[in-house]
Amino acid sequence: MRASVLRNQPCAPADRPVDDARVLRAVGGIMSASSSVDARFFGMLVERCVTEMGADGAWAHFHDEADSPVQTVFSTSCQVSGRGDLAAASAAVHALLRGGAALYLEKRSASLPQTPWFARFGAAACVAYPIGGGEGALAGHLALLFRARPGRAGPYIHALQALGAFARHALLVRPCRDREADGLREVVAQYEAVFQTAPVLVNVFGDDGKCLLWNEECERRFGWTMEEVNAHPEPLALFYPDPAVRAQVKASVGAEPSRLFREWHPLTRSGETLSTIWSNTRMPNGRVINIGLDITERKRAEADIVRLSRIDSLTGCWNRAEILDRLSQRLVWANRGGAGFTAMMLDLDHFKQVNDCHGHLGGDAALQHFCELLRACLRENDAMGRLGGEEFLVLLDEADARAGHAVFERLRFCLHAQPISLGGVPAVLTASAGIAVFGLGDATATDVLRRADQALYQAKHRGRDQAVVHQAGA
Ligand SMILES: Nc1nc2c(ncn2[C@@H]2O[C@H](COP(=O)(O)OP(=O)(O)OP(=O)(O)O)[C@@H](O)[C@H]2O)c(=O)[nH]1
Structure with missing residues (x-):
């Protein structure tokens, strides 16, 4: 098997012209082929580096914080000998990448590591680019192998730079962002649960007058669902049919959250007039958050006490x-x-x-x-x-x-x-x-x-x- 592979390699590798457009197209294709970055993605990346970019072999090498290789993904074209050798080759390149910059290694200048795999593969040149890690993320490098020296290394370096940045973003930034988004969603869900089930009246109106949040207590006390409230051309008019009172309600909304509650007497769907106290706050985005207490029963009880006295x-x-x-x-x-x-x-x-x-x-x-x-x-x-x-x-x-x-x-x-x-x-x-x-x-x-x-x-x-x-x- 080894002999047949070697027999198929050119004996005297010659410089290979570089097709910039082809390299660029391959990069674009790889980036748009997958939204998630995992082992499968890197498997696809190394294969397409070979089939679409013109490399003879490619790998993605990752190591942990202690610098031990944890994962290497090789293109199938790299399988010219035992795996151990291959891992040693990628580790050797990784060791050379300490400076964090791109590497161009050549057999001719003896900068290519002297591990047996490079010889077996017939590697003439290697372009490698580091993928920076971060907290909790894998770090490593991408490498392209050439049996004939590429005419120019620049396009491949740029290609690996772009792919490395893409992978890094997906490995590090996106998970962070996703984690943050998950955390935010959790907080929002918690607040929403609190708002929805709180035994106080909570609602939010947009600056266009439409209701954006209408908790269960509002629905229970006023008798309208949020959809029904929004079906009205001027939702506030449902509760305050008198335009003068509506104007007062609107004028009472302060920019600062207020601990002062004002008493209002809104109508319910059944025509009952409630006694309520509200704290209304306009947010910088124009939304108005209203927190209220229904004190109708308390008022009635107070009135009864006064009457009975x-x-x-x-x-x-x-x-x-x-x-x-x-x-x-x-x-x-x-x-x-x-x-x-x-x-x-x-x-x-x-x-x-x-x-x-x-x-x-x-x-x-x-x-x-x-x-x-x-x-x-x-x-x-x-x-x-x-x-x-x-x-x-x-x-x-x-x-x-x-x-x-x-x-x-x-x-x-x-x-x-x-x-x-x-x-x-x-x-x-x-x-x-x-x-x-x-x-x-x-x-x-x-x-x-x-x-x-x-x-x-x-x-x-x-x-x-x-x-x-x-x-x-x-
Ligand atoms: N059952 C009852 N009796 C009351 C109450 N308050 C006062 N009384 C009684 O009303 C009676 C009033 O009697 P008097 O002031 O002598 O007057 P009167 O018998 O109506 O005689 P004249 O007023 O002169 O016609 C008293 O026996 C009081 O005890 C009450 O709340 N319940």
Whole structure:
């Protein structure tokens, strides 16, 4: 086998002309033939250096950081003798490449290593170029073998330089970049998972107004998917139909991330108005990141607490503090020239007897029954509150004494028509009332209450179950 190979080699190698275009084409072909750089790539590279570039043999030699050869890929044309010799040849060239520059070795000048393989191959010249390594990457060299000296080594050196740079990029730079990209993708995926599943409202809008991120909480609370939001010509209008409010929302977006949350009341798909607080930040690329909290439930609970703190728990009407507050507000309004009102103080007659006969629970039921009937006699804007015990205050808006009387008569009629059943026995409740129509002398709530109380006293004195209007000077 060895003899036949040697027999086929030219006995007196002559200079071989170099076809620059052919070399260039081969380089381009190798580079575009594979996107991944691995053993297969180098196998393809060395074969094409032989078949397309005009070399007689080629190899790619790699060593590790300790300078031990770890991998050599030879063109099939190099297989002229045992592998060990071949490895020794590539190692010998590698040893000469320490300077990091290209090498041109010739048999004629005795610069070609004296290892047996070169002789067996019939090598006249060798062009080698280092492939620089880097952290974690292989390093080594590419070599072309010629049985006839090439007319010029330059084109081959440049070809190996280009291929070496390509391989180095693929071995070192691309994996780094890929690793970085993988790391980045992982971070993005983590953030996205956090944004998507966070129990807070998170969304991102582009400077064209389109939604780019819409987390699960947004979808759950607003009822629209991101696609549905983006199907609207102006997505923000879905949540803020009022253009003036929209303008305020847009103007509130700051360039700096803000710890200050602003309260907004966006609409949901079902028409519910939410109470939300948002921190909105415009990024340098024009995107707006919005982080919000839905505080609708909290607001409702707070409102309930406030409301309950104003309500009399037994009867459900306003408590003393609230009804007096409302009286004061009406006074301020009326004294500023606003609409007047009439105050009516009501007191259940002989209520002590109800308690005495039917117990405290019976008395409570009587108070509730009385309030139910009284409430039914009032208009929406009127107010009724419990001053204490079995005493109540009613504020009748834009009402005079006649209107006050009419309300009382309605109540009286109802109380007689609808007796309460106490211990299985129907009992008719009656009440007395003192009516005080707002007058210019009423500066404070006490002024009004005093006059209503005087009239109530008269009603009791005159036999109960009636209303008396306070008369000035009475
Ligand atoms: N069941 C019940 N009784 C109450 C409540 N608050 C006050 N009372 C009772 O209401 C009764 C009021 O009695 P009085 O002030 O003597 O008045 P009255 O019996 O209605 O007599 P006149 O007002 O003069 O007609 C008392 O027995 C109080 O204990 C309450 O929340 N529940």
